[in-house]
Amino acid sequence: MTDKQPLLPVQPKRGLRTRFPWHQFAMRFSSTPRGARLARRLAGERLDSWGIPYGSDAHDALLLTVAELSSNAVRHGHVSGRDFRLRLSAEGTAIRIEVTDTRGEHLPAPTGPASPDQEGGRGLLMVAALTDRWGWYPCVDGPGKTVWAVLEVSPCPEQQDSSQ
Numbered sequence: 427m428t429d430k431q432p433l434l435p436v437q438p439k440r441g442l443r444t445r446f447p448w449h450q451f452a453m454r455f456s457s458t459p460r461g462a463r464l465a466r467r468l469a470g471e472r473l474d475s476w477g478i479p480y481g482s483d484a485h486d487a488l489l490l491t492v493a494e495l496s497s498n499a500v501r502h503g504h505v506s507g508r509d510f511r512l513r514l515s516a517e518g519t520a521i522r523i524e525v526t527d528t529r530g531e532h533l534p535a536p537t538g539p540a541s542p543d544q545e546g547g548r549g550l551l552m553v554a555a556l557t558d559r560w561g562w563y564p565c566v567d568g569p570g571k572t573v574w575a576v577l578e579v580s581p582c583p584e585q586q587d588s589s590q
Contacts, residue, residue, distance in 0.1 A: 442586060453465070466492050469514060487577060491523055508528040522576045525574075528569050530571050534550055
């Protein structure tokens with residue numbers, strides 16, 4: 427042992443407080459409208475248990491994103507007999523949503539402005555508006571793709587008060 431060892435415990439720097447300890451949730455759902463609804467409901471429960479309360483702007487934005495990506499997986503990524511997977515993760519102040527389906531040839535691309543009488547085509551524009559960033563990548567362990575979105579959630583009010 428040397429005399430120059432750091433003193434323990436090391437204190438984290440002020441102002442770098444995170445909102446979340448590391449959390450993760452992943453589940454497979456049937457590639458049906460019912461599966462998409464269940465994914466949205468379970469995501470809402472999980473986000474609330476992680477400290478993003480029902481009715482907050484962040485909760486609403488995250489749930490709309492889960493709903494849109496799940497419904498896209500059902501509508502555009504459906505392969506008979508195959509499920510889609512929802513994965514939520516929280517680390518620091520970021521919530522990441524990932525939805526994986528088994529259809530790799532239908533790639534997500536936001537369209538231009540939709541006409542008022544057009545039924546679809548606005549979902550990924552909404553995801554882009556609600557989240558800080560989004561994208562997709564091909565599955566490495568089989569056919570399909572994963573569409574992801576990240577939203578940075580501001581720190582809890584009680585953490586902001588304690589750091590001042």
